[in-house]
Amino acid sequence: MEPQELLDRYAEGERDFPGVDLSDTDWQGYDLSEINLEGADFSNSDFKNMVFNRANLKNCNFRGSTFQSVKFVNADLTNACFIKSDLHIIDFAWADLTGAQFGECRQFSSCEIAKATTKNVNFDKLNLYSVNWSFLDLEGCSFYKTNLHGTNWTETNCKNCNFKLANLENAIFREACLEGANLKQAKLKKANLMKAKLKNASFIGADLTDVNSYLTNYQEAQIIGAIMPDGEVYDPDDYSIVEGGESGGNSTKAEFINTENAPKSPNSPHQAVIVNDCIYIAGQIAIDPRLNIMLCDDEITDQTRRVMDNIGAILTAAGVGWSKVVTTTIFMVNLQESDRMNSVYSSYFTNENLPICTCVAVSQLPENARVQIQCIAST
Template sequence: MDAAELIHRYAAGERDFSGVDIRRIRLSRADLYQISLKNAILSGASLTDADLRGADLTRADLASVNMNGASLVGASLYGADLTGVEMRYVDLYRVDCRNAIFAGADLFEADLRETNLENANLCETILRKANLRQAKLDGVKLHDADLRDADLRGASWQGVELVRACFEGANLSYTNLPEVSLNEANLRKANLNSSILTKASLSEADLSTASLKGTKLDGANLYGANLSGVDLTQADLKMADLTGADLSYANLTGADLWGAHLTAANLNGTILPDGTRHN
């Protein structure tokens, strides 16, 4: 089936194109509102600026598809293969993306507010400047993902895998991240104010110049972490492991360090809980 035939049949009222093989089809700017492409093969297709609102793309093969600028509000991408897809500036507000594969995809500045991404594969995915407010990220794999300057306020993170993910400049304030694994993650300049990181694992993570005002880090593993220049005002660090951590010039005013392990930690120029500076 070519583009002309599909558009003609769609215009005649047909909506169900489940299972069709239309790989490499060109449907840029096409009006495909509420089309069903369930289990369809569209790998290598062009769907730039297409209207796919309410479309059913459940388990569709969308590998390497160009969907830049497309609108998918209310669509279903459940279990879809979006490996290497281009979805820059795409509107995915409240879309069902559970179990979808986005490995290596480009979602620069995509709107993913309240999107359900449970158990999705987002390894090596570009999510720079993406809006992920209130998104469901439970069980998501984000290994080596680029989340620089992304907005993640209010997102859910239960069971998420974040090894080596980059959150530089990201907004994670008021986020609930207990027991999350952020080992070796880049969180430079990130906003983690008032977040819950109780018993989180942040071993070797780079948190330099980040803001963690009032953040709960009780029982957290910060072994060897870079916390230089970090604002930890009023932070809860009870029983935290800060062995070998770099706390140089960090602000710990009012922080609770009861039972914290600071063996071999760098406290050069650190403002201590009582407001005095360590020399």
């Protein structure tokens, strides 16, 4: 579809344009409020002075695009892909950014996210030192290798967030929730962790030199190999950036991944394991992690979406995103449902990053599920 055709049909009152291919297009000065563009491809496009208020932009691909003075107020951007995009003066107020991917954006400046839903968002490898994160609910977000120098996280919910290898020097986490957060090898020099909640947080190999940790309990966290506020390395003789046991002898170490944002695997004691820079994720079925029961009944599309969301949470806990998945194995009890399953499955990847896939027919799956997916990703 050409942009002018969409604009003409929109002007006539049409609002539903799901899955359209509008890659490599230019958009300037248009108001497309309340439009339905779910799953549309806008990769490598240019947006200036645009309005997408209350729009359905779920699973849209904006990879490599440029945005300037764009409003997404109350828009649904669930699982939208902004990887390697350029964002300047963007209003995400009250938008749903759950699962959105902003990894490796060229620019992320003057963006209003304070009132947005921001759970499980990927902010990997960005320069976000100018963003104020205080009082936000960022549970499950990933900031892997992100520059967050001097940022304010006062009373922010960072439960299960991934800050592995992030630059958090002089950051303020006063009274923040860091329960279950991954801060392995993060730089936290002179950060303020006063009254922060650190239960099950991992500071393995992190630099905590001169950190203000008044009324903070490190005993609830993992701090093996961390440089403590006094400059001493905690337990240097046993230092190892590994959570789990050893595998394959002394030269190979296994790091086990378990997160509350995904259910336990029905066939494995751990959700995933990292060995030799590969992440092996145990087969997932459509179990809701909050209730630990199947909620999707027999609908294959709903089951697939729940399975993929579970895998996404495990990837985030491992410090990576969907672009790192290299191969998947899909088990189905009815291969005639493959097209419907794939319509959901493929929406989690971009065309450039579709993994190798094998689909296998089976007679039965745990909990009478209709689909189970396991995958391998790189770190």
